[in-house]
Amino acid sequence: MKPAAFDYVAPRTVAEAVDALGTGGRRAQVLAGGQSLILEMRLERIRPDLVVDINRIPALDELRVRDGTLRVGALVRHRAFESAHAVPGPLGALFARAVGNIAHPPIRARGTMVGSVAWAHPASEWCAIAVALDADVEMAGPRGARNLAAGDFFQGPLKTAGQPGELITSVRYPLLGDDTGVGFVEHRRTHFCFAQVAAAAALTARGGVISEARIGLVNCADRPLRAHAAEAALTGVEIGPPLDGYRLPENHPFARAGRIAAERDAAPVAEPYADLEYRGHAIAVVVARTLCQAASDQRSRARALEGESR
Amino acid sequence: MKITLTVNGEEFPLDVEPRRVLADVLREDCRLTGTHLGCEHGVCGACGVLVDGEAVRSCLILAVQCDGSSVRTVEGLAGPDGEPSALQRAFSAEHALQCGFCTPGFLMVATGALEADPTLGDDPDRIEDLVRSNLCRCTGYEPIRRAITRAAQEARQLAP
Numbered sequence: 001m002k003p004a005a006f007d008y009v010a011p012r013t014v015a016e017a018v019d020a021l022g023t024g025g026r027r028a029q030v031l032a033g034g035q036s037l038i039l040e041m042r043l044e045r046i047r048p049d050l051v052v053d054i055n056r057i058p059a060l061d062e063l064r065v066r067d068g069t070l071r072v073g074a075l076v077r078h079r080a081f082e083s084a085h086a087v088p089g090p091l092g093a094l095f096a097r098a099v100g101n102i103a104h105p106p107i108r109a110r111g112t113m114v115g116s117v118a119w120a121h122p123a124s125e126w127c128a129i130a131v132a133l134d135a136d137v138e139m140a141g142p143r144g145a146r147n148l149a150a151g152d153f154f155q156g157p158l159k160t161a162g163q164p165g166e167l168i169t170s171v172r173y174p175l176l177g178d179d180t181g182v183g184f185v186e187h188r189r190t191h192f193c194f195a196q197v198a199a200a201a202a203l204t205a206r207g208g209v210i211s212e213a214r215i216g217l218v219n220c221a222d223r224p225l226r227a228h229a230a231e232a233a234l235t236g237v238e239i240g241p242p243l244d245g246y247r248l249p250e251n252h253p254f255a256r257a258g259r260i261a262a263e264r265d266a267a268p269v270a271e272p273y274a275d276l277e278y279r280g281h282a283i284a285v286v287v288a289r290t291l292c293q294a295a296s297d298q299r300s301r302a303r304a305l306e307g308e309s310r
Numbered sequence: 311m312k313i314t315l316t317v318n319g320e321e322f323p324l325d326v327e328p329r330r331v332l333a334d335v336l337r338e339d340c341r342l343t344g345t346h347l348g349c350e351h352g353v354c355g356a357c358g359v360l361v362d363g364e365a366v367r368s369c370l371i372l373a374v375q376c377d378g379s380s381v382r383t384v385e386g387l388a389g390p391d392g393e394p395s396a397l398q399r400a401f402s403a404e405h406a407l408q409c410g411f412c413t414p415g416f417l418m419v420a421t422g423a424l425e426a427d428p429t430l431g432d433d434p435d436r437i438e439d440l441v442r443s444n445l446c447r448c449t450g451y452e453p454i455r456r457a458i459t460r461a462a463q464e465a466r467q468l469a470p
Contacts, residue, residue, distance in 0.1 A: 008311065008328035008374050031375070038331070038370045039351055051328065053375060104443035106358060106365045106419055191442055192353060 003041035010053040014060070014140050014169060020052045022142045022165040028052055030167055032074055033111035035103070036119050052167075060169065063087070070173045071138075074115070078108035090202065091133075091175050093297065094182035098125045098200060101186040117153070118168050120160045120223070122269075123194040125186070127154060127224035132200050132216025135173045141166035154223040178305055180204040181298025183290040186218070187282055189273060195219045196274050197282045199227075199261075199290040203298050205239045215257075215290070220266035220283050230261035230287060239295050248288055254295070258288035313377035317342065318386030326373045333357040333368035336383060344384040344414050348445070355444030358415035359383050365422035384414035387421065397421055397461040406457035408448035415444050420458045424465060431462025 011017040021028045029048040031037055032055065040046040054060060054074060061075040063086065070087055080086055084096035102108055102116075102125060116126040117137060130137075130150035137153045139146055142165050150171075153161050162168065176182065186198035198218035204211050213234035215227035237253045248255040262283040270276050315322045315335070322340050333350075336342045336359065345368060348354035352370040359368045360382040387395040394402070397420055407413045423430055423440050430436055441455050 002331075002334070003329045005327065005329050008372070010374075031372075034372070034375070035352060035367075035370055038372065042350060042369075051372075053372075055375060100439075103352075104355075105423070105440060106355065106367055106443055107352060107370075109364050110366055110371065 001042050001044055003038065004044060004047045006041075006048050007050045008053065009050065010056045012056055012058075014057060014167065017052055017054055017057060017167050018140050018142060018165065020050065021167060023050065026050050028164070030054055030118065032115040032118075033077065035107050035111040036115070036121070054167065062170075065175065068175050070175055071170050072113050072173070073170050074112065074168055076113055078102050078111050078113060078116075079105070081113070082108070087175075089176050089178060090180045090182045090297070090301065091173060094129065094176070094184060094200060094202065097182065097184035097293075098129060098186075101125055101184070101188075101195065101198065104191075114168050114171050117150075117171055118160070118162065120154050120156075120158050121194070122157050122221065122223055123198075123219040124224065125184070125195065125198060125200070125218055128198070128216035128218040129184075129200045130171060130173070130216075131224045131226050132202065132214045133173050133176075135171050137162075137168055138170045138172060139166045140169050145169075147172075150224075151226065156222050159223075176202055177204065178301055179206060179298070180212075181294045181296070181301055183293030183295075183297060185286050185290040185293060187286050196271075197279065197286045199283075199287045201287075201290045201294040203234070203239065203291065203294040205298050205302070208239050208302075210234050210237050210239055213257075213291075215261060215265075215287060217261065217266055217283070217287075220261075220268050220279075222267070222269055225265060225267075227257075227261040227265035227287065229264040230257040233257050233260050234291070239298055242296055242299065243292065248292070252288075254288045254291040255284070257291060258284035258286070261287040311374050313374055315340070315373070315376055316380045318382055324373070328372060328374050330373050331369050332359070332361070332366075332371045332373045332376055332381070335373040336368060336381070342383050342385050346411055346414055348411070353445065354412070355415040355419065356412050358418040358444065360418055360422045363422065363425065365419040382418070382421075384417055387417060395421070396464055397424065397457070400457040400461040400464070401454070404453045404457040404460060406450060406453040408450055412444055412446045412448075416441075416446070416454055419443055420461070424458075424462055428462070428465050431459055431466055434459070437462070 081095035268279040348356035
């Protein structure tokens with residue numbers, strides 16, 4: 001279908017955009033990359049009266065690091081994260097591992113990370129990473145600017161704590177230190193499908209012992225989740241030597257953490273091709289594999305650090 | 311809304327409704343029907359064009375968003391004398407099309423990538439990623455991959 005008729009404005013500043021969004025009583029939508037919005041408008045699941053195109057607001061395309069914090073502006077496209085060096089340290093590596101799972105190059109050239117956060121799809125890679133890393137969502141609105149922790153921002157499928165008239169101007173992530181290893185593993189039916197299950201992990205270890213684990217779950221509930229119970233089960237565990245073969249022993253700490261994530265953290269929703277039993281199994285396997293990847297990344301970073309200090 | 315698009319070097323002053331996507335405006339207002347519409351959901355990639363050098367789905371971008379932009383479509387690939395581009399010649403040589411419906415999209419996404427990075431031919435994974443961007447229901451992916459690789463290697467040899 002073709003989108004239903006709407007008015008269109010392309011403001012030049014955030015203040016103008018907020019003014020336009022707040023024009024009383026009309027259903028307004030922010031257009032950034034548009035790769036979900038225009039599709040939803042074609043399907044007429046969204047019928048805005050007004051589309052506010054923020055692509056001509058110059059300040060929003062900034063990717064900036066300051067005081068250990070990465071600030072991703074609302075117009076930074078997915079593609080910006082394809083190189084692991086776009087963002088310093090392990091955070092850049094995590095983004096680069098995740099971004100390849102998002103659609104394909106032409107969509108990644110238009111779609112934005114912040115747009116994914118605003119859209120809040122349960123299968124979004126970026127949303128789960130934001131929750132796992134305690135990112136901050138920065139919004140501008142008629143009553144001024146405010147910040148919200150990602151964990152409080154997502155409230156259900158396509159539901160957020162953002163209010164009508166508010167515009168997300170950026171998402172801020174704490175950078176990860178070099179003692180942290182990262183992993184991202186996604187499982188989906190075909191290359192074109194959304195994630196059936198995916199997981200992001202960041203493991204921080206000192207002296208070979210895990211001091212902090214962060215696990216983000218993609219499409220394991222009606223919203224992005226952090227796997228607190230699985231994380232707690234990993235603290236104080238030895239990161240251990242690399243494992244041979246693909247299948248982890250049942251009693252391996254990562255396999256156990258995967259099962260805990262599936263049983264205690266996740267609240268999966270049944271879908272065609274993926275009933276609850278299947279999803280639970282897939283979550284356990286995907287989390288365990290993500291942890292293996294993060295552990296291997298952590299070991300190689302630790303080796304590189306040792307090499308430097310010699 | 312009044313907008314101006316530069317399509318394949320030619321200026322088109324247009325008056326379009328905001329609801330109209332770029333693909334429809336190219337086909338109906340600019341009369342450039344080489345850009346095909348398949349799924350209109352951003353999946354198939356038949357509508358691929360370059361906007362300011364970047365490969366995009368023209369079914370998922372509004373024409374009004376492209377005001378002042380430079381658009382290239384499959385009609386803009388051939389030289390002024392009608393000579394096909396190196397990539398088009400490679401598609402022909404490798405039999406990279408059967409029914410041809412998906413071909414404009416593949417040509418544009420590959421043209422954008424080759425122009426952005428002439429070393430593309432050295433990286434089979436990136437070529438595979440590009441080929442996976444679009445659907446070909448004659449399932450001629452392998453010849454398409456070979457054609458892009460061939461054009462990339464030729465461009466590399468010609469480069470000083």
